[in-house]
Amino acid sequence: MQLHSHEPKEELSTRLARFEAQCREKGLRVTKQRREIFCAVAQSCEHPSAEKVLVSVRKALPNISLDTVYRTLASLEEMDLLMRVGLSSKARFDGDLRPHCHFVCTECGEVYDIFPQADETAFTLPRGARETGGVRQVNLQLRGICKKCQKKQ
Amino acid sequence: MQLHSHEPKEELSTRLARFEAQCREKGLRVTKQRREIFCAVAQSCEHPSAEKVLVSVRKALPNISLDTVYRTLASLEEMDLLMRVGLSSKARFDGDLRPHCHFVCTECGEVYDIFPQADETAFTLPRGARETGGVRQVNLQLRGICKKCQKKQ
DNA sequence: TTTTTTGCAAATACTTTGCATAACG
């Protein structure tokens, strides 16, 4: 399975429309807080933290609170409207330094190792990488629901 | 640049020797706490959290404290003797859902996007992935020191 | 013996939760 990514970035209006559609589908109300938070993340190119989102959104909604930002970011993630860079809040460590992938289950938090098979390439680093800096570690992370949790549902 | 990973896992004794050599090189003392923590992570295959490492190490050193575990994990990471799954403690969000990579600078914490060029494949998912669960998100993370920080040093 | 490291305790992030009021549909 290969993934490419050469589509141009979508227009904000297109994305807003999808956001609203998804909210309705999930039975979530389209509040101005949700819309502003969605726009802030969609338009930002700096991978903002919750705090940064708060600051940005306060320009339009001065009274919005940090916990609303957290709650909304979580529900936008749930709807696949944005993604969380990295992992959940707890750090996990791995002593195996051979290049391999981590499948992180969003349901139970379990981290599974996936080793590429003998004929597979673990990663192909994009050429852009070396222009950005010296790569010391590579970590391919997959997020989804593991077999065990799929059965429970 | 391609990375493969079909070497067998190294013996603990080999790894311990490297650990000790690296400590001396960096001028860090080889204490029993450091050795136990290193072994705990090196031998574990469950991507333990700091808390789990503490529990495991307490079998040998009942008085070891959680902050020593944190400090040691950080220095082992610094020496490239283990890796942190995910990121640092603060969550960051990305509204761009096209498959792309993140270069995380371990110095300044900055997250850079790297988009594969038109002729490049962003990722090749290993076949093992689908046996583990349903992949909903893919995130290739590179860690290293960015150009800007390299210049400062 | 000198310097680093540890364990303790306390402080500091960061994130989540309960609840009354406000806002959406």
Place this chain on the structure above:
DNA sequence: CGTTATGCAAAGTATTTGCAAAAAA
């Protein structure tokens, strides 16, 4: 109007730090 979402305050985790005593070189 009924129900959901928000803001506030407070609680809950995860992680970091200052410092005196203990341990490594």
